[in-house]
Amino acid sequence: MNLHQFAETHDVTNQPPSLDGANLYRIDLPLQEWSRRFGAGSAEARIDAYGALAGGPLMEAGFLANQNKPVFNSHDRYGHRIDLVEFHPAYHELMRTAVEHGLPSLPWAHPQSGAHVARAAMTYLHSQAEAGTGCPLTMTFACVPALRLQPDLAQTWLPxxxxxxxxxxxxxxxxxxxxxxxxxxxxxxxxxxxxxxxxxxxxxxxxxxxxxxxxxxxxxxxxxxxxxxxxxxxxxxxxxxxxxxxxxxxxxxxxxxxxxxxxxxxxxxxxxxxxxxxxxxxxxxxxxxxRGVPTIIEMVAMTRFDCMVGSSALMRQALTQASHHCAHRLVGGRILSEQPLMQNVLADLALESEASLALSMRMGRALDHLDNEQEAKFARLVTAVGKYWICKRAPAMINEAAECMGGAGYVEDSILPRLYREAPVNSTWEGSGNVQCLDVLRALSKEPGVLEALFVELGNGHGSPQLAQHIEQLKSAFMDTQDIQYRARQLTEDIAVALQAKLLLEAGNAAVSDGFIASRLGESSGRVYGTLPRGVNVEAIVARSTPNL
Incomplete structure (x- = not known):
C-alpha cells in the first residue's frame, strides 16, 4: 500500500478570506460618515491614506512589536549605568509612521476646523493596528496645552x-x-x-x-x-x-x-x-x-479623550474581525451572519461600536471649537463621561466579538486576544471609573453652566418619546442631591447613553438609532449583548458594519 496517498488528509474549506492589507478606513462606513459629519471631510485623503497603512504594514508591525516586548538595560557591558529601554524595529516603524503623519501634532501645527476630528480618526485607525504606541503618541499630543502655560519652555520644546x-x-x-x-x-x-x-x-x-x-x-x-x-x-x-x-x-x-x-x-x-x-x-x-494639578489637567483632559478614541478603536477592530468571519462562515449549511441569533449579537455589537465612535467624534468637534462657550462646557463634561462609559464597555464587547469567532477568536494567531488584553488599560489609566464619575459630579455642581450645557446639547428628545422620557428622568435625578455620590455611576451612564442616542438620531440612520434606543433605553437595557428586542432591523445594522472587500 502506498501510504503517501494519505499525506494530505483533508481540504481546508469554510474559512473566511484574509483581511490582511485591507484599508481600514474604506471598510468602515461609520467612520467615514462620522468623521465627515463633524468636520474632517477636507482631510479625507489623509485619513484614507492612513487607513491603508493601518490595515497593511502597521497591522503587521503591531504583531511583531507585541511578540518582541521592550527590554530594559540598566547598565552597559562596562558597568556604566545607562537606563535604556530597547524596542523592536517594528515599534519604531509604528512610531515613525504616526509621527510623520502628524498624529501627535496635527491640530496644533495646523489649527483649523476639523483638525481634532481628523487626528482622532487617524488615531482610531492606528490604534486598531497597535494600541501600545498610543501612550507616547497621546502624551506628546496632549502636553501642548500645558507647555503653552510656560512660554519660555514652550519656545525650546514645542518645535x-x-x-x-x-x-x-x-x-x-x-x-x-x-x-x-x-x-x-x-x-x-x-x-x-x-x-x-x-x-x-x-x-x-x-x-x-x-x-x-x-x-x-x-x-x-x-x-x-x-x-x-x-x-x-x-x-x-x-x-x-x-x-x-x-x-x-x-x-x-x-x-x-x-x-x-x-x-x-x-x-x-x-x-x-x-x-x-x-x-x-x-x-x-x-x-x-x-497649582500642579490644574496645570497637568491641561494634559490629562486630552489623554482622556484619547482613551475614548482608543477604546472605540479596539471595539471597531473586534467588530471588523467578528463580522467578517461570520459573513464567510457556514454553520449548518447557512452563512453564520444570516442566522437570526447571530444577527442579534452582531447588530448589538455594531450599535455599541458606532455609538462609541459617534460620541468620540463629537468630542473631537468640541475640541475644534473651544472658543465657543457651549462647546467648551460640553468638552469639560464629556471628557469624563465618555472616558468612563466607552472604556468600561470595551472589554465585554470585545469578549463577545471573540466568542462570535469561536476558537479562532481565542488563539494568538488572531488579533482578538491582544485587543481583549488591551481593553482594560484605558479604563484604569488617567483615572479609573470612580474618578471619572466623581469628576462628572464636580463639573456639573461646581462649574457654572455645565449642567445647562448638557441639557442644551440633549434637547427635547429629537422626536423620540423614549429619549425625551430618559432626559426628563435625568433632570429629576440631578435635582435630587441626596446620596448623589453613591449614584454617580448610574448618573454618568445615563448621561452617556442619552448623548449617544441623541447623536445617532441626528445622523438620520433609522435602523441604527431605533435599534440603539430600543435596546439601551428600553426594558432590555443592561443585559448581555445579543438581547436586542423584536423589531430591530438587524440585517441593515449588520450589513453596515461588515467589511465590504
Missing part, C-alpha cells in the same frame, strides 16, 4: 514636539529632530490621589515658574520612559507643582532619572511602562507654583 520627524536617539533636546513626551504622576502611597505625592522639588536658584529645580522621589508609574521629557508632579513649599523633567541635562549629560524596572502588565505589551526614581533630577517648573 521639536510638533515636528513630523521621529528621532528615537537618546540625546539632548538641542540635537533632536523631533521629541516625544511622557508622564510620571503616580506614586506608591497615593495612586490616584496625587495630592499624597511625596516627591520633593528644591530650587536650584531663585525658583518660580520656568525656573530650574532638582527633584527627589519616586514614581510608581512612568509611562514611556524613553521619551525625551516628562510632565511630573512634585511638592514645593506652596504645594503640589508641575514640572518638565528631561532625560538629558542642557550640557548633554544624563539626568538623575533612574528606571527601577519595567511593569509586567496584563496588556499594552509593546509599550514600556516603568517605575522610576528621581535622585536630584533637573526639572523646570510649569505654571503657577502650588
Amino acid at each position: 521639536k514636539i510638533l515636528s513630523t520627524e521621529y528621532d528615537p536617539r537618546n540625546v539632548g533636546i538641542a540635537h533632536k529632530a523631533g521629541a516625544t513626551i511622557g508622564m510620571a504622576m503616580t506614586e506608591k502611597q497615593g495612586g490616584t490621589d496625587v495630592r499624597a505625592n511625596t516627591t520633593r522639588a528644591y530650587p536650584v536658584g531663585a525658583g518660580g515658574p520656568g525656573q530650574a529645580y532638582e527633584l527627589v522621589g519616586h514614581k510608581w508609574f512612568c509611562s514611556a520612559p524613553m521619551c525625551d521629557a516628562f510632565l511630573t508632579l512634585a511638592q514645593t513649599d506652596k504645594g503640589l507643582t508641575c514640572f518638565l523633567l528631561p532625560r538629558q541635562r542642557p550640557d548633554d549629560t544624563r539626568n538623575e532619572f533612574y528606571i527601577q524596572r519595567l511593569k509586567n502588565k496584563l496588556g499594552n505589551c509593546s509599550n514600556a511602562s516603568s517605575e522610576v526614581e528621581f535622585r536630584g533630577a533637573l526639572a523646570w517648573m510649569i505654571g503657577e507654583e502650588g
